[in-house]
Amino acid sequence: MGKSIFISLPVTDLKVSVAFYEALxxxxxxxxxxxxxACMVWSEAISFxxxxxxxxxxxxxxxIPPSTSxxxxxxxxxxxxxxxxxMSQAAAAHGGTVDINPVEDHGFMYTRDLADPDGHDLAAMWMDVSPMPARS
Structure with missing residues (x-):
């Protein structure tokens, strides 16, 4: 097994949380x-x-911290x-809270923050790195 990350999150209702993450x-x-x-796979190297x-x-x-923290x-x-x-629409439709922070649109990067049904903070983000200069 190569290097990977497993992010553990406490949830109050496992079935609701599984449905939420599947929707994302x-x-x-x-x-x-x-x-x-439940092991929810985001990529080959990242699972929740x-x-x-x-x-x-x-x-x-x-x-366990309160859902408001x-x-x-x-x-x-x-x-x-x-x-x-x-992703934001799916989160809202499956018990999440969308735009918990202001939407960020920097042209090359677009981010919307959301919370899962237990209040865990997630950021749906897209970035176009092509306009960024290469660094040596």
């Missing part, structure tokens, strides 16, 4: 999914582990501006 374009990996956890609160507590005694924002790259908007 993640796919479920049943090999690492059961009634307490959605964990019930009981499962989460088996990893740490630290408290922000500890980290996970940016998910999209293929186009339209894909950013489509």
């Amino acid at each position: 374009g993640f796919r479920n990996n049943p090999r690492f999914t059961d009634e307490t956890a 582990m959605l964990l019930t609160h009981d499962k989460w507590r088996s990893f740490t005694t630290r408290p 922000s500890e980290v924002m996970l940016a998910l790259s999209c293929d186009s501006r339209e894909a950013v908007d489509a």
